[in-house]
Amino acid sequence: MQPSAPLNSDRDSVLASNAPIALGSGERTLSISHLSKTYPVPFARSKAILRRKTKAPVEALRDVSFDVYRGEIFGLIGRNGAGKTTLTKIVATLVQPTRGTVTVNGFDSVHDDERVRMQVGLSGAEERSFYWRLTSEQNLVFFARLYGLGGRVAKQRIAALFTQLELEEVVRKRFGELSTGNKQRLAVARALLPNPPVLLLDEPTRSLDPLAALRMRELIKALAQQDPPATILFTSHNLAEVETLCSRVAIISAGEIRAVDSPTTLRSINSDAEVIRLTVSGLLREQAEAVLNSQFEHLQFAHGEQVELISFTRRSADDRLDEALRKVHQAGGTILNVESERPTLLDVLESYEAQK
Amino acid sequence: MHSLKLLPRRIYAFVVRDFRLFVSYRMLFFIRVVSILGVVTTLFFISKIFVGFTDARFSQWRDPLAAWLTGLAVLNYFMTGFSSLASAIRQEQVQGTLESVLLTPINLPTIIVASSAWDFVQATLFAFLYLFFGWFFFNVHYAGSFLLALVFLILTTLVLACLGILSASFAMVFKRGDPFGVFLGTGSALFSGVFFPTQLLTEYAGSGLSSVSKVLPATYGLDGIRRVLLEGRGFAEVTEPFVTLLIMLGLLLPFSLWVFSRAVRRAKREGSLIQY
Numbered sequence: 001m002q003p004s005a006p007l008n009s010d011r012d013s014v015l016a017s018n019a020p021i022a023l024g025s026g027e028r029t030l031s032i033s034h035l036s037k038t039y040p041v042p043f044a045r046s047k048a049i050l051r052r053k054t055k056a057p058v059e060a061l062r063d064v065s066f067d068v069y070r071g072e073i074f075g076l077i078g079r080n081g082a083g084k085t086t087l088t089k090i091v092a093t094l095v096q097p098t099r100g101t102v103t104v105n106g107f108d109s110v111h112d113d114e115r116v117r118m119q120v121g122l123s124g125a126e127e128r129s130f131y132w133r134l135t136s137e138q139n140l141v142f143f144a145r146l147y148g149l150g151g152r153v154a155k156q157r158i159a160a161l162f163t164q165l166e167l168e169e170v171v172r173k174r175f176g177e178l179s180t181g182n183k184q185r186l187a188v189a190r191a192l193l194p195n196p197p198v199l200l201l202d203e204p205t206r207s208l209d210p211l212a213a214l215r216m217r218e219l220i221k222a223l224a225q226q227d228p229p230a231t232i233l234f235t236s237h238n239l240a241e242v243e244t245l246c247s248r249v250a251i252i253s254a255g256e257i258r259a260v261d262s263p264t265t266l267r268s269i270n271s272d273a274e275v276i277r278l279t280v281s282g283l284l285r286e287q288a289e290a291v292l293n294s295q296f297e298h299l300q301f302a303h304g305e306q307v308e309l310i311s312f313t314r315r316s317a318d319d320r321l322d323e324a325l326r327k328v329h330q331a332g333g334t335i336l337n338v339e340s341e342r343p344t345l346l347d348v349l350e351s352y353e354a355q356k
Numbered sequence: 357m358h359s360l361k362l363l364p365r366r367i368y369a370f371v372v373r374d375f376r377l378f379v380s381y382r383m384l385f386f387i388r389v390v391s392i393l394g395v396v397t398t399l400f401f402i403s404k405i406f407v408g409f410t411d412a413r414f415s416q417w418r419d420p421l422a423a424w425l426t427g428l429a430v431l432n433y434f435m436t437g438f439s440s441l442a443s444a445i446r447q448e449q450v451q452g453t454l455e456s457v458l459l460t461p462i463n464l465p466t467i468i469v470a471s472s473a474w475d476f477v478q479a480t481l482f483a484f485l486y487l488f489f490g491w492f493f494f495n496v497h498y499a500g501s502f503l504l505a506l507v508f509l510i511l512t513t514l515v516l517a518c519l520g521i522l523s524a525s526f527a528m529v530f531k532r533g534d535p536f537g538v539f540l541g542t543g544s545a546l547f548s549g550v551f552f553p554t555q556l557l558t559e560y561a562g563s564g565l566s567s568v569s570k571v572l573p574a575t576y577g578l579d580g581i582r583r584v585l586l587e588g589r590g591f592a593e594v595t596e597p598f599v600t601l602l603i604m605l606g607l608l609l610p611f612s613l614w615v616f617s618r619a620v621r622r623a624k625r626e627g628s629l630i631q632y
Contacts, residue, residue, distance in 0.1 A: 039627055086627070094455055096624045118461040128452025131373065133380040138373070145369030146460035148362045190456070 029231040030068040030091065030198055035100035037061040037086050037255075060086040062255045064100070070197075071229030073220065075246030075263075077239060077349060083255040084235045085124075088200050091233065092122045104198055121191035122200040127183055132176035136167060136186050139175055140193065147194040161189040164219065166212070180207040188216070192223075199223065199232045205241060213241075220245060239345040249345065251352050258352045267343045268316065271351075275341040276321055278310040283333030291327040296320060307336060316342075366462060367470045374474030392482060396489040399424045414553045416582040422496045423582065427550035429486035430581055433479045433509060434544060434574045437516030440475035441468055442523035449527070468521060468616065476513075499588035505581045508594070511601045512577025518608035519573075525612075525619035548574035576600045 039058040048054065061083045068074040076084050089095040091102050093113040102109040104116045130139050137158060144154035162168050165185045170178055178186065184207050191199060201220065205213040223230040236242050242249055243263040250260045259266055275298075280288065285301050288308055292299060296312035303309070310328075314320035321338075328335055378384065403421035417423045448454035448471070457467065490496035544550070547557065547569040554575060557566035569575045576597035583589040583597075591598075 040625065089627070092459055094458060094624065095627045096621065098625075114461050114463055117459060120459075122459055124455075126452060126455070129456040131377065131451070131453060133377055134373065138376055142369050142373045143456070143460060145365050145372075146457065146462050148365065148461070150365065 027070040028067045029070045029072075029105055030074075030233065031101075031103045032067070032087075032091070033065050033101050033103075035061055035064040035087070035090065035102060036098050037083075037090060037095065038098045060255050061090075061097075064252075064255075064257050066250055066257060066260050068231055068233060070231050071224050072248065073224050073232045073234055073246045075242040075249035076233060076235045076252060077237075077242055077249060077345065078252035079349075079353065082252045084252060085202065086255075087252070088122065088124075088202055088233065088235065091116075091198075092120055092200055093117055118194070119196055120198045120200060121194065121196035122202070123188045123191035123204055124202045125206060126187075127180070130175045130183070130186065130190075133174060135172050135174055136162075136178065136182075137171045139186070140190060143190050144193050149193065157193060157195075158189075161192055164192075165189050166215065181209060181212055184208060185212070185216070188219075197228065197230060199230050201232060201234050203236050203238075204234075205236065205238065217241065217245060239349070243345055251349060253352055258355075259348075263345055266345065266348050271343045271347070272316045273313050273343070274316055275311055275313055276324070277337075277339040277341065278324065278328065278335060279304070279337040280308045280310060280328055280333045281306060281336055283308055283328060283331055287331050288328070288333070291331045292324060296324065308333075363466060363469070366466050367473050370470035371474045371477060375477075378474070378478075388482065389485065392485045393489055393493075395428070396425065396486060396494065399428075400490075400494045413555065416579075416586050417553055419496065419586070421490060421494060422498070422586055424551065425486050425490040425496060426498075426582055426585055427578060429483035430509065430512075430578055431544060431548075431550045431574065432486070433476075433483045433513055434516050434577065436472070436475045436479035437513040438520035438523060440472035440479075441517065441520040442527045444471035444475070445524045446527045468524070468613075472517070472520070498585045500584040500586070501590070502585070504591060504594070505584045508577055508580040508584065508598070508601075511598070511605065512573055512580075515573040515577075515601055515604045515608060518605065518612040521612035521616050525616045528616075528619040528623050543568065543572055544574040548572045549578050550574075554579075573601060573604050576604075 037060045039060055041054045041057055064083075064087065066074075076087065078084055086095060090097050090109060091104065093109050093116050096110055102116075104119045107115040107119065109116045131142070134142070140158045140161070141154060144158060149157060162171055165188060167182060167185055167189065170182050170186075175183065175186070184204065188201070188204050191201070204220065205216050208216060220232060220234070224232055234242065234246055246263065248261060249263050249266060251258045251266070259269070261269070285303060285308055288301060288310055292310065292312070296314075298311070298313040300311045301308060302311075310324075312320070312324065325335060325338075400421055403419070403424070406420050445454065448457060457471075462470075487496075487498065491498070547554070547565075549569065554566065554569045557569055580594045580597040580601075583594050
């Protein structure tokens with residue numbers, strides 16, 4: 001497994017914003033085109049004849065289109081009920097779209113559903129998808145056989161996955177006796193069983209402890225970098241995790257894709273403002289106010305222990321930071337620390353939600 | 357072709373899974389065996405009431421115990437034929453595992469065959485136990501070709517499995533309230549001659565009720581099996597129930613598969629595969 005960088009904090013570094021977008025090998029693996037899904041009201045016609053009140057059909061997805069490339073980790077973020085799970089299930093052929101198409105390596109999810117399922121591994125957030133009275137191993141052996149994996153091959157694959165996901169201790173434990181985190185890891189192991197070229201990971205680090213979550217992220221990265229690389233559609237509510245792992249992110253809101261781009265671009269399109277925080281010694285507040293006032297947006301001062309804390313807003317490409325540092329120096333202050341706080345994906349998501 | 361090659365492995369996977377789930381409830385098997393022995397013993401004593409009273413018209417009922425045991429053994433098998441798939445689908449829905457099975461590259465006919473395979477293994481064992489306990493403890497004799505009886509058993513089970521597929525389609529869409537289960541469950545025991553000759557229905561209940569027995573596949577299956585096992589008849593003498601069952605199979609198999617695929621498509625459209 002490849003070592004991964006620690007998660008970015010919400011206070012992201014300025015340097016990280018210049019990371020290039022990696023679009024895998026450039027070969028389109030997953031293609032979603034004008035996809036719409038409206039859940040019909042069951043037996044609507046009969047209910048209408050009987051003059052019973054019916055709910056309106058639920059429009060879960062509206063004209064969703066994007067492509068995911070080979071070896072890419074593509075993030076899908078949005079609030080609960082935004083349409084992420086419906087989209088994932090349509091790709092996995094579990095739900096049929098109302099309009100539009102999904103193709104996986106050229107196979108249509110409706111007309112070639114069996115072939116699509118051979119290409120796709122899904123790890124969902126549903127705990128009940130295993131047999132609770134069977135052991136972890138027995139569960140995986142069953143699903144391996146359904147994928148067509150024979151005795152020895154299946155056993156070797158399962159053993160490797162147990163090691164990779166650190167599940168060795170629970171091999172012979174019944175699924176019902178596993179911790180929530182281990183259940184989650186077993187779901188990922190099942191998705192990886194046939195070594196599928198496309199992985200749909202729905203909150204794979206949910207319920208994992210911080211170390212296990214870190215290892216899971218390392219594994220996900222490694223899967224996208226292996227030969228041949230896996231294409232990963234990744235959904236999570238942990239936006240910092242999405243920023244770390246995903247080369248591109250789609251923001252979905254009320255069934256519509258509002259934006260698709262790299263996390264960096266999404267942040268900068270949304271707002272290129274960043275908050276600069278300076279920790280300064282040897283300078284009184286009055287002196288700082290005198291040199292900085294009226295030239296900086298949202299200028300604020302706070303008094304720390306023998307230091308002054310100064311914050312202001314600047315645009316990412318302007319020279320305000322350089323100017324502020326120069327003025328503080330000229331006034332006799334010593335700069336102890338500089339921090340920059342850029343908008344996060346959470347800010348981006350909030351702004352798109354606010355536009356609804 | 358690829359799916360066909362993998363079919364035995366997939367059926368094996370379901371059988372092993374269900375066997376493991378079955379043995380995880382250790383007392384269940386023991387209790388079933390004891391209860392079968394209890395039923396056979398009870399029927400033995402009831403049959404003694406009828407010694408010497410058998411009407412010459414009911415040639416299959418000369419030994420009522422043999423008639424009941426073949427009836428129960430076969431009914432057990434037939435019930436599995438029509439109920440196992442619906443209950444397998446329903447159980448997978450309740451457990452929440454149906455989606456994860458449907459996520460694998462497995463087609464619908466394979467799910468149909470494989471998910472009820474273990475139930476048939478069990479039904480075979482329990483059907484055998486009814487006949488075995490009768491022979492071993494109570495001196496019941498079976499004549500005729502077991503092979504021909506087996507052909508009848510398989511044919512009737514296939515016809516009932518088609519109704520089982522319709523029943524499963526119902527479970528898929530409506531979740532509960534399957535009319536096929538009610539009709540066939542109570543209907544087969546009452547109208548297909550498991551406990552008494554079907555001729556009595558005509559005599560005592562009129563032709564209306566007796567016609568119900570004529571549309572039940574179990575009636576023809578049981579009649580054929582009893583003619584073979586209890587009366588020692590050959591194939592030439594059982595062509596009528598045999599052909600009737602074949603016609604039923606020819607009509608029901610494509611229809612039930614079509615309905616099931618429509619039901620799954622509907623559940624996928626509604627997103628209700630794991631709802632129950």
